[in-house]
Amino acid sequence: MDWKPDKSLQIPVYIQISNYIETRILNGEYPSGSSLPSERALAQELDVNRSTIVAAYDQLRSLGLVNRIKGFGTVVTLAATVDGDIKRVPNWDEYVKGGFLHLNNPMTRQIHKSVGSDKPYINFAIGELSADLFPAVLMQKAHNQLDMSQYLGYEHIQGNLRLRESIANHLQTYRNLSSTASSLLVTSGAQQALQLIVQCLLKPGDSVAIEDPSYSYSLPIFHSAGLRTYLLPVEQDGIDPEQIVSLYKQHRIKMVFVNPIYQNPTGATLTSERMKILLEISTKYGIAIVEDDPYSLTSYDQTPVSVLKSMDQDGSVLYVSSLSKIISSGLRIGWIAGPQSVIHRLTDAKQQMDFGQSNYSQWIAAQLLSSAELDNHLMRLRIGLERKLHLTINALRAELGDDVQFDAPRGGIHLWCKLEGEWDEQQLFNQAIENGVVIAPGSTLGSKSGCVRLTFSKVDDPLIRPGIQKFAEAYRAVKHRR
Amino acid sequence: MDWKPDKSLQIPVYIQISNYIETRILNGEYPSGSSLPSERALAQELDVNRSTIVAAYDQLRSLGLVNRIKGFGTVVTLAATVDGDIKRVPNWDEYVKGGFLHLNNPMTRQIHKSVGSDKPYINFAIGELSADLFPAVLMQKAHNQLDMSQYLGYEHIQGNLRLRESIANHLQTYRNLSSTASSLLVTSGAQQALQLIVQCLLKPGDSVAIEDPSYSYSLPIFHSAGLRTYLLPVEQDGIDPEQIVSLYKQHRIKMVFVNPIYQNPTGATLTSERMKILLEISTKYGIAIVEDDPYSLTSYDQTPVSVLKSMDQDGSVLYVSSLSKIISSGLRIGWIAGPQSVIHRLTDAKQQMDFGQSNYSQWIAAQLLSSAELDNHLMRLRIGLERKLHLTINALRAELGDDVQFDAPRGGIHLWCKLEGEWDEQQLFNQAIENGVVIAPGSTLGSKSGCVRLTFSKVDDPLIRPGIQKFAEAYRAVKHRR
Numbered sequence: 001m002d003w004k005p006d007k008s009l010q011i012p013v014y015i016q017i018s019n020y021i022e023t024r025i026l027n028g029e030y031p032s033g034s035s036l037p038s039e040r041a042l043a044q045e046l047d048v049n050r051s052t053i054v055a056a057y058d059q060l061r062s063l064g065l066v067n068r069i070k071g072f073g074t075v076v077t078l079a080a081t082v083d084g085d086i087k088r089v090p091n092w093d094e095y096v097k098g099g100f101l102h103l104n105n106p107m108t109r110q111i112h113k114s115v116g117s118d119k120p121y122i123n124f125a126i127g128e129l130s131a132d133l134f135p136a137v138l139m140q141k142a143h144n145q146l147d148m149s150q151y152l153g154y155e156h157i158q159g160n161l162r163l164r165e166s167i168a169n170h171l172q173t174y175r176n177l178s179s180t181a182s183s184l185l186v187t188s189g190a191q192q193a194l195q196l197i198v199q200c201l202l203k204p205g206d207s208v209a210i211e212d213p214s215y216s217y218s219l220p221i222f223h224s225a226g227l228r229t230y231l232l233p234v235e236q237d238g239i240d241p242e243q244i245v246s247l248y249k250q251h252r253i254k255m256v257f258v259n260p261i262y263q264n265p266t267g268a269t270l271t272s273e274r275m276k277i278l279l280e281i282s283t284k285y286g287i288a289i290v291e292d293d294p295y296s297l298t299s300y301d302q303t304p305v306s307v308l309k310s311m312d313q314d315g316s317v318l319y320v321s322s323l324s325k326i327i328s329s330g331l332r333i334g335w336i337a338g339p340q341s342v343i344h345r346l347t348d349a350k351q352q353m354d355f356g357q358s359n360y361s362q363w364i365a366a367q368l369l370s371s372a373e374l375d376n377h378l379m380r381l382r383i384g385l386e387r388k389l390h391l392t393i394n395a396l397r398a399e400l401g402d403d404v405q406f407d408a409p410r411g412g413i414h415l416w417c418k419l420e421g422e423w424d425e426q427q428l429f430n431q432a433i434e435n436g437v438v439i440a441p442g443s444t445l446g447s448k449s450g451c452v453r454l455t456f457s458k459v460d461d462p463l464i465r466p467g468i469q470k471f472a473e474a475y476r477a478v479k480h481r482r
Numbered sequence: 483m484d485w486k487p488d489k490s491l492q493i494p495v496y497i498q499i500s501n502y503i504e505t506r507i508l509n510g511e512y513p514s515g516s517s518l519p520s521e522r523a524l525a526q527e528l529d530v531n532r533s534t535i536v537a538a539y540d541q542l543r544s545l546g547l548v549n550r551i552k553g554f555g556t557v558v559t560l561a562a563t564v565d566g567d568i569k570r571v572p573n574w575d576e577y578v579k580g581g582f583l584h585l586n587n588p589m590t591r592q593i594h595k596s597v598g599s600d601k602p603y604i605n606f607a608i609g610e611l612s613a614d615l616f617p618a619v620l621m622q623k624a625h626n627q628l629d630m631s632q633y634l635g636y637e638h639i640q641g642n643l644r645l646r647e648s649i650a651n652h653l654q655t656y657r658n659l660s661s662t663a664s665s666l667l668v669t670s671g672a673q674q675a676l677q678l679i680v681q682c683l684l685k686p687g688d689s690v691a692i693e694d695p696s697y698s699y700s701l702p703i704f705h706s707a708g709l710r711t712y713l714l715p716v717e718q719d720g721i722d723p724e725q726i727v728s729l730y731k732q733h734r735i736k737m738v739f740v741n742p743i744y745q746n747p748t749g750a751t752l753t754s755e756r757m758k759i760l761l762e763i764s765t766k767y768g769i770a771i772v773e774d775d776p777y778s779l780t781s782y783d784q785t786p787v788s789v790l791k792s793m794d795q796d797g798s799v800l801y802v803s804s805l806s807k808i809i810s811s812g813l814r815i816g817w818i819a820g821p822q823s824v825i826h827r828l829t830d831a832k833q834q835m836d837f838g839q840s841n842y843s844q845w846i847a848a849q850l851l852s853s854a855e856l857d858n859h860l861m862r863l864r865i866g867l868e869r870k871l872h873l874t875i876n877a878l879r880a881e882l883g884d885d886v887q888f889d890a891p892r893g894g895i896h897l898w899c900k901l902e903g904e905w906d907e908q909q910l911f912n913q914a915i916e917n918g919v920v921i922a923p924g925s926t927l928g929s930k931s932g933c934v935r936l937t938f939s940k941v942d943d944p945l946i947r948p949g950i951q952k953f954a955e956a957y958r959a960v961k962h963r964r
């Protein structure tokens with residue numbers, strides 16, 4: 001060949017070679033059925049490593065242009081032809097492998113498949129409320145009060161104003177947290193809030209700290225965005241803030257993600273001493289904090305818990321919460337409270353992502369948050385959650401005895417269990433699914449295995465015992481199997 | 483200093499220097515008020531360019547650690563202190579500058595600010611239906627028929643099954659397009675569909691082709707994702723597909739984004755001959771096509787128009803549409819139809835982004851799409867849109883005469899106008915806003931200026947003439963000003 005790859009270009013050499021050969025195939029210079037040069041010969045000719053040619057031929061194969069045929073080497077495909085031309089439909093399998101956003105891990109994908117599945121799984125893996133905790137009457141009232149003559153155009157992208165005012169009032173009343181409608185952005189649950197924060201406020205190569213184990217750990221967004229994540233072990237009193245200092249000195253941590261109250265999955269709550277230290281460290285080193293707070297209103301003993309943001313006097317904390325764990329996940333209403341400049345930046349991104357939240361949900365959410373009956377609902381919710389926790393614990397004790405260990409949380413919806421002995425996570429997960437019960441294996445939420453998360457909020461009371469029974473059977477079946 | 487930056491590390495040298503000095507400041511080695519070495523001196527000492535030191539000091543300044551003080555050089559900040567320590571709250575202005583997702587361009591941002599604003603702008607810039615085209619009765623009925631005893635948990639992330647079945651039926655009936663519920667993903671309007679496609683199916687450095695002018699042109703997502711975008715000029719018959727071939731040969735185009743019917747902003751429709759050629763080129767070179775189709779049901783003369791996807795026999799086209807331009811943008815219901823592997827990949831990403839669409843909207847959308855009265859609504863909609871177009875054209879003729887040129891579209895919601903003479907886009911935009919009317923300057927949608935887009939669907943009939951009058955006044959005020 002007269003041509004040589006140009007090693008000074010930004011385009012990788014194997015791509016240059018694949019592009020060049022592709023052009024020659026399309027020009028008819030290598031007709032269907034003809035053989036390309038051997039990898040060794042071409043490597044010599046173009047003065048590159050043989051592995052570069054292998055990569056170039058792989059690329060051509062993924063484009064559907066060539067095949068490896070034993071005894072013939074790499075052969076131009078005898079493709080279906082249109083008017084004598086080669087026909088190549090877009091190779092979607094290649095497209096789906098690319099992309100900025102990484103896939104969820106396989107077990108997390110299977111868990112999500114169980115949502116909305118036809119099969120009647122008993123689901124201990126999804127963080128939402130069961131039908132028996134759902135405030136159907138409250139919801140019906142909110143629905144009936146909607147004025148449907150309202151015009152249904154795009155909402156203010158930051159969120160319906162009445163809803164933002166209701167959220168601000170709600171935060172003041174229930175979490176002792178001052179905010180205004182202008183400093184709130186309505187999001188599609190806390191999930192989108194985290195997504196927006198990562199995509200808008202951090203750059204590839206930035207370092208962040210997340211809890212281990214945690215919900216954040218399960219999110220591919222941190223790696224999709226090219227962030228370096230460092231782990232803060234969660235103890236009974238939550239994370240040890242001093243560890244942030246050493247992480248900062250080594251890695252210049254830019255942001256810390258915490259779920260301080262009834263943490264997912266451990267149920268741990270950060271003590272107020274540790275909260276204070278965390279805030280001091282944040283304002284000493286200029287490290288931003290993201291507080292994810294889905295559960296603070298679910299205290300079983302009704303005593304109010306202070307959220308981190310309520311102590312934040314310097315605006316170091318972005319506060320994220322939602323209605324998903326206290327009213328309904330299907331509404332898709334969450335929010336971020338934070339400094340004005342951040343809210344503006346994230347609002348612009350939300351416009352790009354989805355053009356704002358659905359009006360319907362926002363109107364209903366506004367009704368719910370300003371309803372006088374919300375307080376009663378929350379009371380019933382707390383009692384209901386604690387009942388489910390006890391049912392779960394009793395069932396675990398009865399079915400698994402000392403094989404299972406846990407710290408019972410004082411609020412929230414998750415029970416983090418350590419299971420004794422040798423067992424394989426994937427096997428346990430699969431066997432549980434086969435038995436009709438879905439659980440979240442510990443490794444999807446943290447770096448160490450040996451644990452599972454049982455989310456008891458989603459299961460109707462009468463199904464808790466049978467569900468735990470099926471789970472226990474799965475555990476006994478796979479224990480010591482490997 | 484005993485220390486030297488390590489040029490073999492991945493961390494940029496200026497960051498290494500800034501990190502090192504930061505540590506020394508935090509250690510108290512450079513107390514508040516002390517001066518750092520001059521840039522020249524430190525550059526010599528560390529054996530780097532002076533510009534590297536400038537960048538390192540800039541970084542320290544952005545962290546709030548140092549200031550430039552005339553006569554003293556770079557001085558460690560006399561910051562507020564906590565127990566004698568330096569206090570540095572997170573510098574949010576720095577955070578918001580970073581991030582994967584770029585900001586919308588400033589004029590687009592101003593347009594979005596006008597949505598939900600208190601000021602009663604006459605808005606020719608937002609692509610949605612006006613209150614007088616809104617199917618209030620249809621909507622009220624759908625609302626009343628909702629069974630609110632339904633439990634409101636997470637939906638299937640791909641979308642409510644009943645809604646997906648309704649969409650499949652709708653596509654068959656109205657667009658002669660075969661699909662099944664499994665090959666559909668419900669999205670937050672077409673906006674999110676495009677976002678998901680770009681973030682999941684393309685890699686940084688990939689080349690794509692978009693129309694010029696087009697809505698795609700206005701989206702920062704292409705550049706956020708590190709794509710190379712190439713432009714396909716839109717003619718009266720839409721794009722010239724042959725240009726894709728030459729772009730492909732030069733740049734290996736991987737995906738083409740088109741809005742073939744009543745294009746935003748030109749109103750042009752791709753002829754069926756060109757559609758055929760486009761599909762042939764797609765399957766000859768393996769180039770994926772994304773068809774954005776918000777407007778095909780809005781033909782003023784009621785004749786059905788064939789969408790590209792209905793001719794696609796090889797699965798080369800991802801078809802994107804929504805209810806935003808035919809029923810309500812506030813519902814936030816759109817969808818993608820495409821190959822199974824793509825739908826699975828995008829569904830996983832949608833779970834990560836927002837955990838699925840709100841149930842309410844989905845239930846109402848399913849009611850609307852299966853309502854027998856949809857047909858009547860669409861009929862009224864087409865008549866209403868054509869009336870608004872005529873009102874707009876008549877007003878333009880009366881107010882601006884030969885100073886304005888356009889091709890009247892035969893469907894859709896936009897009128898693309900060329901304005902004579904010398905005028906500055908930003909001045910026209912600002913003056914129009916001041917006069918109380920919002921328009922979309924041409925450059926936000928395309929590479930060439932001299933045009934504006936007037937979206938007539940959003941303005942109530944009686945306001946069209948006054949709106950155009952205000953716009954014409956703005957134009958006359960800024961013409962020849964510069």
